[in-house]
Amino acid sequence: MSVLGIELRRSAAAGAALLALAVGVAALYTAPGRWSQGWMSLTLTVKEYMILLWPIALAAGAWQGRREHRAKVGELFATTPRSRASRMLPVLVAMGASVGLAFLLVVAAGGMRIASTAAYFPPDVVAITLVGALSLVAAAWLGLGIGRLLPTLVTAPVLAVAGVLLVFFTAIMRPDWMGAILSPAYGSSPFYAFQTIDPRVTAVLALFMGGLALTGVLLLVARGRRASVAAVLPVLLGFGVAAAIVPRDEAALVAPVDPVARELVCTDDAPKVCVTRVNANVLDALTPLARQGLAVLAKMPDAPTQVYEDRRAYLIEDAPARDADIVTIVVRIDDHGGLAHPDAVVPEMVFGLGTGYGNPECERNGAVERAAAYHLLGREPVSDVGVIPEMIEEEPQLNAEAVTLWQGLQKLPAPEAMSRVTAVRDAILACQDPTGLLSR
Amino acid sequence: MRAVSTAETATTIHPWAIQAEALKVRAGRHLAVDGLDLSLATGVHGLLGRNGAGKTTLMRALATVLKPAGGRLTLLGSSVDGRADLRQARRALGYLPQHFGYYPRFTVREFVSYLAWLKEMPKRDIPAATQRAIDRVGLSAKADARLRTLSGGMLRRAGVAQAIVNDPQVLLLDEPTVGLDPEQRLDLRELLRDLGTDACVLVSTHLVEDVVAACTEVVLINEGRLVWQGTPAALAEQGDEHHPGDSPAERGYSALLRRHLAEAAR
Amino acid sequence: MTLHLRARRVPLALAASVGAAALIWVLWLTFAKERDAILLLVVLTVMLMVAVLSTTLAAPDEDLERTAALHWPWRRAVHLLAALALVLAVLLATQLTGARFGPAALVVRDSAGLLGLTALCAAVVGAARAWFVPMGWAVAAALFPQPGTWGALTTWPGQPHTSRPAATVAAVLAVTGLVTYAMRGAARRE
Secondary structure (H helix, E strand, C coil): CCHHHHHHHHCCHHHHHHHHHHHHHHHHHHCHHHCCCCHHHHHHHHHHCHHHHHHHHHHHHHHHHCHHHHHCCHHHHHCCCCCHHHHHHHHHHHHHHHHHHHHHHHHHHHHHHHCCCCCCCCCHHHHHHHHHHHHHHHHHHHHHHHHHHCCCCCHHHHHHHHHHHHHHHHHHCCCHHHHHHHCCCCCCCCCCCCECCCHHHHHHHHHHHHHHHHHHHHHHHCCCHHHHHHCCHHHHHHHHHHHHHCCCCHHHHCCCECHHHHCEEECCCCCCEEEEHHHHHHHHHHHHHHHHHHHHHCCCCCCCCEEEECCCCCCCCCCCCCCCCEEEECCCECCCCCECCHHHHHHHHHHCCCCCCCCCCCCCCHHHHHHHHHHHHCCCCCCCECCECCCCCCCHHHHHHHHHHHHHHHHCCHHHHHHHHHHHHHHHHCCCCCCCCCCC | CCCCCHHHHCCCCCCCCEEEEEEEEEECCEEEEEEEEEEECCEEEEEECCCCCCHHHHHHHHCCCCCCCEEEEEECCEECCCCCCCHHHHHCEEEECCCCCCCCCCEHHHHHHHHHHHCCCCHHHHHHHHHHHHHHCCCHHHCCCEHHHCCHHHHHHHHHHHHHCCCCCEEEEECCCCCCCHHHHHHHHHHHHHHCCCCEEEEECCCHHHHHHHCCEEEEEECCEEEEEECHHHHHHCCCCCCCCCCHHHHHHHHHHHHHHHHHHC | CHHHHHHCCHHHHHHHHHHHHHHHHHHHHHHCCCCECCHHHHHHHHHHHHHHHHCCCCCCCHHHHHHCCCCHHHHHHHHHHHHHHHHHHHHHHHHHCCCECCCHHHHHHHHHHHHHHHHHHHHHHCHHHCCHHHHHHHHHHHHCCCCHHHHHHHCHHHCCCCCHHHHHHHHHHHHHHHHHHHHHCCCCCC
């Protein structure tokens, strides 16, 4: 029966690890759609849940760090030859290993679900996950140190709240580079599927958390007031070194792009359909739908012949120049990693009449465009609610107007109707108001 | 005798396991041990004294919890003066504090093993030594029970088990009989006699009958100083029927104390 | 009475709870641009004060206290209500300052509900561990409040102050906690 074994069984280590595991897995599985897209979205989601896990580890450490004081064993232990540092080693290992392992298991529990559908495994995931585990170890050790320094019953709950506030406010604080160093949840807000965390940002978090962990250890084993004060040196040093090497440019800090994840993966045969590497697993499901959309658009002259996934990094980039040959579409992923809302693919391709993003400064007319698009689709216009997944409500008048225009088109001879629809498309491209083009 | 290097300490037999010369120890601001001269060899020594005589403070100083404020204290040949490396002496020490702190979640076996580890016993010896210590205090049936489930008497015996797990050469037991029922006290006396054959055992108590039954020597202190030291038989001879007490030893104890107080008052 | 309070470490808990709330208030006053604190901060401040005060719900020796022939149920109820009054007084006082922790309805709902839940937990698992469940619930609910009636019931501490289901859960917890704790006191453990 080793002492480490005793500590694993009798300290707060197992309880803290089980709690962190349960909370992490429960948080993941209440909203699987947030991370079904792939390994990076899983990693970022778990990193966001650090706001729950980090305080748990911190409070558990504080709870455990109070043990010797609570049990009043100080006098007995003072008569033993083993040094304080050596005495604390098993509990440090037990707490650190348990919460670190719990974090890895949370990631693994999510990984099981996406392993078969995730098309791309970015190497950054490994570093982010390991540093996440390190962050939890640091929290547990810091808690142990503070719990020993202030062995009161209120220390653990106060640290739990402090932990939540710390993770939350450092994750959103300005300047960004400071948040990148301080917050174990920094950079976890997902903006697009090919997002990543810059390896330098992961490295500076590791530096700071390493310093914090060491500070916790020193607080735990320190003898005397001076040693306790000296214990803050590692965390200051960690912060100092991290501040010296942390990237300060927005591109590296705010939702940086993983270029490999954003590369296009395309069909071999024409008409070409391409998705980003992250979403490569839905290419087969998307291809027939996308080609169906192309066929609808092809009723107009000079219609596009390729479909690309929309891969703008809209936080840091402007819309790219339009390529007349390409339609861009949004690819959505469902809770199980498959293609979500397949019924929306064709309508969404047709709604812009293949014009792309368009210029936001140009006059547009929703009713006219809808009537034109539904004419191509060959059915009566309906409200976007229920067709476009994100649409929650719209003015009923809009669709009534579109239906009237559409009925007008239906009464015209087919070539005349198609030429009017094409005129709408050309007007959009030329940045002219298409109002009235269908009902001349 | 003073020139024993620490490396030899563990194995060398010292004529005096505990040696105090003009020892002064503070309890708070008050000098609770004030100029005590005491030499103890192998055997079971009963430490007697009234409440506040300095028994617990002396025990704590001998256990290296408190640092001497003056005089000299030597444990197993190594000097305890605050700066010395106490490691060797502490490895050969067993201590049951008056207020025995323990981890309630641990089982008896776990807690005793933990203390064996704290006393830096070789890892492979710990399981057997733990079992033996638990058997010797009669807790075998409760070896795997959590400490928080034990009664006061069982806890006291678990405390003795942790104290003896390393086969200490100096064993300090502060009130080990508190909370024990009569039968358990008899068992403990027998254990003490057994331990005293090759270790220096110092038992603090205010029960004279325990001392007579289990000890080879009686140490009586008052106001931090040695009043009397001798065998239980010699203690019994100190008093007569005029002195209060239910047994010859108790009458001897009161006689000695009365005489000492009378001298001190003069 | 003074001894009774000291035995339960009331002075420390009072200082810690008011001090912690004051610290959060100062931080918001200094760093935030808005006057009204965000919901997460309000809920966590309430929870922090409740958790710290909950350590006073058990005396070091409950058995000894039970033997004293006093009207314990009433005393315990008053103890809880005094804790609630303290939390409310401190947080509602911020309404007059440059950093407001409100709205008042939310503070009242969460203080009463979380204190009731904490008292309930104290009666079941002991005062030392009483804050585990309410803390976890409050943090999770304030960070990830869910929409809908079921969402409002399960994440009541993080709902807007107008939510009726959330207010109902809080009221039930407050009353259940008050009654259970007043009748049984804190559970003994370790």
